[in-house]
Amino acid sequence: MKPIYLDNAATTKMAPEVISVISNSMELNYGNPSSTHQFGRKAKTSVEKARKQIAAHFNVSAQEIVFTSSGTEADNLILHNAVNHLGVKHLITSKIEHHAVLHTCKFLSDTKNIRLSYVNIDTFGNVDISHLETLLQSSEEKTLVSLMMINNEIGTLLPIKNVAGLCKKYEALFHSDTVQAIGHYPIDLHDMAIDFMVASAHKFHGPKGVGFAFFRKGFGILPMLHGGEQERGARSSTENVHAILGMEKALDIAVSSMEKDMLHLNNIKRYFISALKKLSNDIDFNGNSHDLDNSSCTILNVRFPLKNSMLLFELDLAGIAVSGGSACQSGSNKGSHVLSEILPVNEADKTSVRFSFSKYTTLQEIDVTVKKLQELL
Template sequence: MNTVYLDNAATTPIDPEVIEVMSASMSKNYGNPSSTHQVGRKAKSAVETARKNIAKHFNVTASEIVFTAGGTEADNLILHNAVLNLGVKRIITSKIEHHAVLHTCKYLAATYNVVLEYVNVNDFGAVDLEHLESLLSSSEAKTLVSLMFVNNEIGTVLNVSEVCKLCKQYAAFFHSDTVQAITHYPIDLQKTPIDFMVASAHKFHGPKGVGFAYFKKGFGILPMLHGGDQERGARSSTENVHAILGMEKAIEIAINNLEGDKKKLESLKEYFISELKKVSKEIQFNGYLLDSDKSSYAILNVRFPVKNNMLLFSLDMAGIAVSGGSACQSGSNKGSHVLDEILKGEEADKTSVRFSFSKFNTLKEIDITINKIKELL
């Protein structure tokens, strides 16, 4: 049985070119970047070259990039620094953020007496900008706004430019979890002045276990991990050289092919929607649909007209890999905190499934999925 993989918001298959780069590094580039001999210096040079090349894609300097084990660590590093290093006394976020942000914010609020406030979102998961401005104007406390660029469950896209303007107007820091946005949307940090953002390589056909945090120049970084002075003292731990080089290659490939991949994924999503509507007129969608300014072209969250607790399992048994929400929560019985926030009454009880696409998906795979859904409904 061939697998149809439509859970790319959880993780993506590694690009063959990335595997080649990593394999070559594993066989030839085995030195510790902190070692002073030539083998170590070779590894250090490779890491720093990767840092410079990654920084160029976002129009920042290499010194503003800190390599981490992924997006969750990067979010934690940024949020902890905001409170413990930058003196933030208030955090404004939303209730539909990834748990890497939500749980960390709750921890910081409970541990360091940080005021935690939530901005309203509408039924599509879009942030209420008027409410955000009202919150920002209500206090002179040093504030951090933490809002994700693209929601990982429903694909709703934040109006980043407007949030940047409001944060600048009210002298607030702005952190955005950009895990689902990097390589899907062009990000020039000189034009879009986000103060802190994050990346996780496995979301764009790179390896798992590596990512980075971006800290705008001028902000000192207090490490969470101690025991060495790697990453200019920002993160102790020997750099994952092979994974970093793989991430560099994955970003290069994705950004160089961004427009072509975007058109393909938009076409797949549009076709999937049209075929789903043929299956049942009662099928609905969570979040926005085909407006790429408001909705990710890589994510589609479908609300079926029935409650079917076995739907995900049945699709899995048919070789179709999808998700009921965030992959981080798929093993629990808690359901989706995002859907709980935007859906009410009977709609919240219906079964919702997240389908997410990559450049490796095909129309044939969409047809296979549609046919199986017809059977199950």
């Protein structure tokens, strides 16, 4: 049987056009962008052109984009910069953020004497906006709010404009981990009061090992990596030219086909939900992942009416790739911190599987997956 890949929230297949751009760059564009000779100038020009094109997709200037090795590095760069350079003394986040944010906030709280607050969430993973406003109202220190636009495990959508508006009202900085959103949902940073956001190319059919951080103009950047003056002094390290060009191509493709891809993904997700409901009335869905209006079109987190620690392994043996939570925690026996936070103990103990889709996912693949689940359950 042809393998079926339903773990696109972990990483996506690179688009053929992206592979072509990277391959061509490796062959013809091998200069160091910091070199002053023609080979270096050619590489530098390519990087800056890509930066400008990426910035244009979000209606910002090229100077506001800093290339990084990943979304995780970008989150760290932003949060460390906020505390060490911008004077932030109070961090507000939620307990279901990606560990790139959770662990970084905890580290900064422990080592920099920063106050750390967690906004309440409901059983669907929705942020309690009233509680967030209470936290902001009572905060007398300079504050940064860090909340992800789309939860990477349950797909819950943040009412990002409401959150951004609250932060602006109370003069707090706003950082959003937008890794699961970029390339799938439109983001206009001219109309949205987000101060900092991040991207990771491999989430939208680009290469692994490259991403970027957005810093709103006016915020200085204190680098975490020293030893060079790349990225206008924001990040020392020779730029990953080929990956940056691949990321720009992947984003260009994603933005140009976003509407069509979203229709396809919603159709896939709707079809899968219907098939699972026919399979068993006892199958449930975690968070808002079954709600097409309030969750990402790419993620469906399914809770089965049993505990089967071998289900992921059995699906893998059948050639079906899925995830039990965040792939960043693969190999861990701790389970999902997101599901542990939103589910009662008796429900969290059941087997949950995250299925995540891409523009390459087909209805036929969903049929095969449902049939295999029927056999296993």
